[in-house]
Amino acid sequence: MKRASGVGHLAPFLPGLESLLEDPGVSEIMINGPANVWVEREGRLEPHEAPGLTAAWLHRAAIHIARPLGLDPAARPVLDARLEDGSRVAICTPPAAPEVAITIRRFGGRAFSAEDLVRMNSLPEEALHAARATLAARRNVLVSGGTGSGKTTLLNALIELLPEDERIVAIEDTLELRIDRANCLRFEAGATLSETPVEIRDLVRHALRHRPDHIVVGEVRGGEAADLLQALNTGHGGSLTTIHANNARSALSRLASCAMQAGDALPWEVTCRGVVDGIALVLHVTRRDGRRFVEEALDVRGYDTAAGRWLTEPAWTTQTPKEVNA
Structure with missing residues (x-):
């Protein structure tokens, strides 16, 4: 491009x-x-x-x-x-x-490690421990937040928690992540030599042909969520992505809704079960009073089809459990 x-x-x-x-x-x-x-x-x-x-x-x-x-x-x-x-x-x-x-x-002047974010009071140690344990168990993390809340900064820090000797394929709309790994393949959407641009969904599908140990998607916005969920549920554990959402629980619904935008989408209940199988931890970042920080960390336990709600437990939160599960 x-x-x-x-x-x-x-x-x-x-x-x-x-x-x-x-x-x-x-x-x-x-x-x-x-x-x-x-x-x-x-x-x-x-x-x-x-x-x-x-x-x-x-x-x-x-x-x-x-x-x-x-x-x-x-x-x-x-x-x-x-x-x-x-x-x-x-x-x-x-x-x-x-x-x-x-x-x-403006592109940030430096990349912050997870430890940097802890020292800056942007990432609570409890949330870092939850993310580290999730990725070590080869389970997947979803980062959510609003525009300018610090999703990319946190995503970049979490990538550093992945094993150095394993292969990462990163997919972004524009190359913003700072990944200092020799065995990292990076794809950027929008590049084109014809009238048809390359979409994020094309790259998520293509990434599977490049033998990734971990897939990182800079931000999920649409039907590519369906392909990403399939990848997360077929042997690519320890992967990461971000999504726009108001809180950690709504991030799960947003991810399912994005997957439903795919032309070959599965029924809603099946898609929600795919989200539960594909995402183990949600970290929600927010911007308030000039600060950007992780506000919630939710473990994803299941989806109650009859009640139409996500079953989660707070891994860490600044709110009370009652507020989180409301």
Whole structure:
């Protein structure tokens, strides 16, 4: 896949944002339109004055980002790009939006180990012990959370818990994970030499032909969940993935719902049993008051078909058991 230029190369096209683009403390820059800029710094949002950032400049910036990808914002008003430094950019232009909107998520300056996250109070030791034991038993972990909650950071840390002498196949929309392993094969969706892009589901199926010991999917969003569950239930234990969800229990339902989007989906009850067989532990991360941390850890025990609910036990949680199982 071609790459757009790095964050620093955007400065000439985004007047008034030069200092933000150079500031490693800024994790996200959100441009809602001309002179309407918001910044995330240390987990908190704040406005940024940029009176010189006009609609014309935003249009030029969108073209500058899209051109290396062989795209034209006028023909494709919604696009996602990964910059050369690993940062991600989402662009929406008219007629899909009243004004050009650009959101830049900076690629993190460093990868954090699980022990780093424990020291930062982002990962409770009890949750780390649960994840380590689950992966050592060749069972699978699902990381859930909202946008910007730290799912990728946690996923990256958990990958380090996998045995060094075993093979990992990692699949992502854009290559964000930092995997320092010699025997790791990485796939990226979206690459294409024709009109049909390679989808995550294609890569999950293809990964099985490359003899993985562990499969890592950066994020599950759709029908690829069905193929992933099949892989998790057929000899690829100790695998990892993430999903958007409001809490740990709803993450299981979201995973089942995604699997149901597959054209060859199995009945709901059968899919839920597949989730129970495929996922042993759910770690839910959240962002609150400028902090990102693991809020829940649930052991998955089963699915009550008659009641239509997941049977879980808290492996660790900041909430009371009554709240978790409500």
